[in-house]
Amino acid sequence: MSNVPADLHYTKDHEWIKVAADGTAVIGITDHAQAALGDVTFVDLPKVGAAFNHGDVFGTVESVKAASDLYSPVSCEILEANADLNNSPDLVNREPYGGAWMIKVKVKNPAELGALLDAAGYAATL
Template sequence: MTTKYTPDHEWINIEDHDAAVVGITHHAQDALGDVVFVDLPEVGKTFAKGDVAGVVESVKAAADIYMPVSGEIVEVNEELRNQPDLANSDPLGNGWFFKVRITNMAEFDDLMDPPAYDALLKAE
């Protein structure tokens, strides 16, 4: 299992060869506060790296969810639609947003590893 991070505070985790799981980091959910709504992408839709794939709304603000890599959405977390607070209580687990079939693995390889992401957080 390999987890990488974006400068926009999304994480992506390759579980198997078919799809990677995407969510927001602890830092992102802390900054947002209590999540009250998520707008998830449509299964089957294709996005380029950096495209807005969804929105997360909290009591403080709304934030776009950016695609960390190019690919096709193969699954969304329906449980998160019904319980958006999972993004707060378990952002790296049950609070995942969607699964994507990566079309360009070089984009994944270019993302930050955990030490690089930690360095980004310390610099902010």
């Protein structure tokens, strides 16, 4: 069974988000998502400063099998994209909740956080 850490929030599109007290958040994809994708070969991430609305495509994760869009769990502005994924896209398969975080963002509308799934809610969708 796939790993669903209790301290994160989730979308039904298999992104996870970890929100910090200062209004920033870190976003990646779940263990279930990486397993479904198989060997990840490339992660296409946005530039610092780019802005996205809730549900916008912010990037693409490419595996041998398919390219999948990444959807922004909240409206946000990009503070940092994980440069390690350039040279080691396979981190997504090995450490989906750790080394393979994808973007660090400033959350624009904290009210949107209420619509995210908690770990139990996400696990129930799998």
